Amino acid sequence: MTAKTDPELDTMLHAFVDGELDAQDEQAVRAHLETNAEAARRAEDYRHQRDALHALYDEVLDEPLSADMRAALSAPLGKRAPRVWNTPLWRMAAAVALFVVGGFSGWWSHTLSPSGTPVETAQSTPYVSRAIGAHVVYAAEVRHPVEVGADEERHLINWLSKRLGHDVRAPKLGEAGFDLVGGRLLPDDAKPAAQFMYENPAGQRVTLYVSLDTGRTQTAFRIVEKEGTSAIYWVEGDLGYALAGDLPRAEMLKIARLVYDALIA
Amino acid sequence: MDIRHAIATELPRLRRYARALTAGDTHGADDLVQLALERALKKTHLFQPGTNMRAWLFTILHNINANEHRRRAARPQEVWDEDVPASTFTAPPEAHGKLELRDMARALEHLPPEQRETVLLVSLEGMSYKEVSEVLGVPIGTVMSRLARGRERLRTLMENGPAQLPHKPTLRRVK
Numbered sequence: 001m002t003a004k005t006d007p008e009l010d011t012m013l014h015a016f017v018d019g020e021l022d023a024q025d026e027q028a029v030r031a032h033l034e035t036n037a038e039a040a041r042r043a044e045d046y047r048h049q050r051d052a053l054h055a056l057y058d059e060v061l062d063e064p065l066s067a068d069m070r071a072a073l074s075a076p077l078g079k080r081a082p083r084v085w086n087t088p089l090w091r092m093a094a095a096v097a098l099f100v101v102g103g104f105s106g107w108w109s110h111t112l113s114p115s116g117t118p119v120e121t122a123q124s125t126p127y128v129s130r131a132i133g134a135h136v137v138y139a140a141e142v143r144h145p146v147e148v149g150a151d152e153e154r155h156l157i158n159w160l161s162k163r164l165g166h167d168v169r170a171p172k173l174g175e176a177g178f179d180l181v182g183g184r185l186l187p188d189d190a191k192p193a194a195q196f197m198y199e200n201p202a203g204q205r206v207t208l209y210v211s212l213d214t215g216r217t218q219t220a221f222r223i224v225e226k227e228g229t230s231a232i233y234w235v236e237g238d239l240g241y242a243l244a245g246d247l248p249r250a251e252m253l254k255i256a257r258l259v260y261d262a263l264i265a
Numbered sequence: 266m267d268i269r270h271a272i273a274t275e276l277p278r279l280r281r282y283a284r285a286l287t288a289g290d291t292h293g294a295d296d297l298v299q300l301a302l303e304r305a306l307k308k309t310h311l312f313q314p315g316t317n318m319r320a321w322l323f324t325i326l327h328n329i330n331a332n333e334h335r336r337r338a339a340r341p342q343e344v345w346d347e348d349v350p351a352s353t354f355t356a357p358p359e360a361h362g363k364l365e366l367r368d369m370a371r372a373l374e375h376l377p378p379e380q381r382e383t384v385l386l387v388s389l390e391g392m393s394y395k396e397v398s399e400v401l402g403v404p405i406g407t408v409m410s411r412l413a414r415g416r417e418r419l420r421t422l423m424e425n426g427p428a429q430l431p432h433k434p435t436l437r438r439v440k
Binding site: 010011014015018020042045046049050052053054055056057058060061062063065066068069072073075250251254 | 269272273276277278280281284285290291292293295296298299302303306365366369370373384385387388389393394409412413416419420423
């Protein structure tokens with residue numbers, strides 16, 4: 001009878017490692033381990049896994065609580081804590097963060113494409129490079145970033161839906177700290193396309209490009225990067241979407257998921 | 266003790282667990298903890314004084330994560346276009362010089378979610394089988410079999426080395 005083929009002993013071995021056995025069973029396993037090198041090695045490996053997990057993740061215990069967590073804890077019980085996006089301190093922190101990210105992004109994209117070539121492939125759907133181009137041009141625009149502002153959101157949506165011949169929507173991205181600035185109509189090869197622009201309190205902008213020129217059907221989130229601006233794009237139904245921005249990828253993905261969830265909701 | 270204080274005391278452990286659960290995705294992990302925290306604060310009246318605060322909080326976090334998994338099932342997975350070095354983004358938490366630890370972080374990603382949860386609650390959080398069974402809402406026998414399968418799978422993955430691990434082009438995140 002070996003440890004490998006004995007389910008009961010197998011269970012006991014785990015319970016032994018986890019200190020779940022009573023004294024008698026523990027003694028029995030100990031005796032077994034003395035004579036069974038394979039079982040002893042497994043027990044050792046399980047302990048080793050535990051040590052490795054602690055070595056990997058224990059440092060999280062020392063991290064200070066996030067601003068959102070502190071805000072939630074200090075709010076009156078039973079009420080949802082206000083998010084800290086709009087507090088003056090947070091704005092300041094965000095402005096500093098923007099500066100740091102900005103200074104960082106050159107280096108970051110450089111490491112992504114050491115050859116200097118854009119991380120974009122021949123298979124990329126054509127509308128995506130137009131979406132990135134439109135982001136680069138309009139996100140930097142101070143006075144006229146959009147044609148129709150968020151204060152006329154209903155008109156904006158109706159107008160763009162009419163021009164595209166499709167219901168388009170501007171999803172709410174408040175959960176990620178981004179508010180709608182407005183949108184514009186754009187040429188997309190020979191078809192119309194819509195661009196929605198969002199901004200966070202730190203002044204960072206992302207744009208959502210909606211295209212009729214999907215080219216192909218695919219359901220994955222795909223990611224391309226061009227000179228520091230990245231786009232996450234996907235096709236849903238007849239429309240192609242591309243979320244473009246200069247934020248870190250984790251942020252971009254988070255926003256893309258919000259957009260996706262809002263659009264299918 | 267103020268219940269908020271009791272909750273705050275447990276937050277570092279919830280964060281550690283969430284971080285490991287999401288394969289080192291700081292944002293996703295903290296989002297998960299934030300949701301659990303807000304829900305716990307809203308439901309403090311449901312907490313029974315004298316019972317296990319830690320298990321209660323972990324249960325909330327587990328339920329949120331499980332719902333999120335279901336909600337996300339229909340959503341597309343991320344695929345990197347080629348040439349993007351996936352390792353740049355899937356890297357486990359920084360400053361782990363040892364290759365072995367990186368292997369561990371990667372191997373963990375390759376466990377089915379229910380095995381990963383169980384292994385982490387037992388081995389990282391040091392919970393008893395009974396506590397884990399409460400947190401996950403499954404019988405103790407299920408905890409033990411998931412634990413055994415998860416640990417054995419980790420062992421196999423670690424022994425075969427990183428080269429044997431299928432490259433995961435997708436990010437696994439909570440949100």
